[in-house]
Amino acid sequence: MTDLVVSGLSAVLLALGCLFMVSGAVGLLRFPDFYTRMHAAGVTDTLATFLIICALMLQAGWSLALFKLGLILLFIFFTSPAASHALAKAAQHSTLRLEPGSGPRAVPAEAVGGQETQPAEPALEADAANGDRA
Amino acid sequence: MLAATIIALLVVMALALARALLGPTIYDRILAVNVFGTKTVVLIAVICFTLGKPEFLDIALVYALINFVSVVGVLRYFEFRSGNSFPVVGQGDFSGDEGGQAND
Numbered sequence: 001m002t003d004l005v006v007s008g009l010s011a012v013l014l015a016l017g018c019l020f021m022v023s024g025a026v027g028l029l030r031f032p033d034f035y036t037r038m039h040a041a042g043v044t045d046t047l048a049t050f051l052i053i054c055a056l057m058l059q060a061g062w063s064l065a066l067f068k069l070g071l072i073l074l075f076i077f078f079t080s081p082a083a084s085h086a087l088a089k090a091a092q093h094s095t096l097r098l099e100p101g102s103g104p105r106a107v108p109a110e111a112v113g114g115q116e117t118q119p120a121e122p123a124l125e126a127d128a129a130n131g132d133r134a
Numbered sequence: 135m136l137a138a139t140i141i142a143l144l145v146v147m148a149l150a151l152a153r154a155l156l157g158p159t160i161y162d163r164i165l166a167v168n169v170f171g172t173k174t175v176v177l178i179a180v181i182c183f184t185l186g187k188p189e190f191l192d193i194a195l196v197y198a199l200i201n202f203v204s205v206v207g208v209l210r211y212f213e214f215r216s217g218n219s220f221p222v223v224g225q226g227d228f229s230g231d232e233g234g235q236a237n238d
Binding site for chain 2: 010011014015017018021022024025026028029034037038041045048049052053056059060063064065068069071072075076079080082083086087089090091093094
């Protein structure tokens, strides 16, 4: 009875993980610009991994495999947001270095260009300059 | 169910690879490669349970470590390059600083 419940729960978690994973991949392929793609990939990545690893943990039972799966899960929980953050920061720094009017932007003008006159912009440029010196 | 998960993982990895090949900017490619690496870790873990060999989990763990370090390393390389490192849409592949200057 317990076996049946555990395997059924594991199958449900695997199915949910597959659903999130595939939707995230479709978003990664079809969304219009880089930041929306990063949203689709970053949000679903951690959740789908969590669901699938949890399903595998249910199948593993009390063993060394459970510990290793927990280690993988913990590591992905730390590294996935860190990688997303580094990616967004790198993209933002590079976009800020574009000369005005140097060509069509990879990011739509209303997402980046609309904020060029706002007071937050000099601080961001100073940040980028600090990055240059570092 | 594990077999269906493996198939879904392979489909997702193919889609990520398509984005890595299509992606107009270098950051799209890095994002797609990051997704690809994470899915590889999960794929190794699922295959390990399908085959019933728990020792494969060590490979998944090491792969997760290497994936993170490589993504951050590539990002540092492209973030702090001198010059205009952001490629212009619709002008072919990203080809480094020289290409970016020439396109201006």
